[in-house]
Amino acid sequence: MNEYVLALDTATTRTSVALLDGATTLIEVSHDGATGHGEALPRLAAEALGQISPEQLRAISVGIGPGPFTGLRVGIAFARSMAWALEISVVGVCTLDALARDYVLQEPELSGDFAVSTDARRKEVYWAVYDRVGNRKGDPIVTRSSEISGDLLALPTIGSGAALYPQDFTAHCAPVFPTASSIGRLGFEKLASGELLSTEPLYLRRPDAIPPISPAAVAR
Incomplete structure (x- = not known):
């Protein structure tokens, strides 16, 4: 019996989508662009689903960040809406965890x-430490790379933050972006284990654009 999972991530400047059958990737497609998530995601999802009917999906796995507000909102809203329409499960995966999985496999x-x-x-980065098999050691944080202690900066470090600040992350290495395939595999593992399927986004800070408070509201 097929265990089709649609996986997607919009937490970085790369929008990526994959279709998996269990832990096996059938297709993965992506688009690079810091502001193109909303336009790229439906097209990539349609391309990934070209091999099956959406009604054959068992679940949707989505990257929940940490990441910028706008990109995360696009991916999570898309995943939730599609899962609701198809009456299937939707599971959230920390995007940093997916990158860690890619590195351990590599x-x-x-x-x-x-x-x-x-x-x-x-000029900040999202950052977390993992053990050698890819288990995260604590919650992700947002900080300036220059504020991370020297012994931790010396660790092998993957991801776009490490690539942006090589003067701080002296042991930076590939991969730079997470794969939707790892988002899908981690999501499938959560489904199989019965783990809580939360899709709450990991913003770690307030959005860049905040509606102004009117003088009248302040006066009240």
């Missing part, structure tokens, strides 16, 4: 901890 002989860092804009 480097199976890791001997120690490593870090994942993605671009948070405003």
Whole structure:
């Protein structure tokens, strides 16, 4: 019996979508552009689903960040709406965890901890540390790379944040962007284990654009 999962991530400047059958990737497509998530995502999803009918999906797995407000909102809203329409499960996956999974698969002989860092804009990064098998050690944070202690900066570090600030992340390495395939595999594992399927976004800070407070509202 097929276990089709549609996986997507919009937490970075790359919009990526994959169709998996269990842990096996059938197709993965992507689009690069910091502001093109809303236009690219429906097209990429349609391309990924070209091999099956949407009604054959068991679940949707979506990256929940951390990431910028607008990109995350696009992906999570798309996943929730599609899951609601198809009456299937939707599961959220930390985007940094997906990058960590990609790195562990790429480097199976890791001997120690490593870090994942993605671009948070405003000269900041999203950052977390993982053990050699890809288990996260604590919650992700948002910070300036220059404020991370030196011993942690010396860890092998993957992601777009490390690529942006090589003067701080001296051991930066690939991959730079997460794959939707790893979003899908981690989501499928959550489904299989019965883990809580939360899709609450990891913003870690307020959005860049905040509606102004009117003088009348302040007066009240």
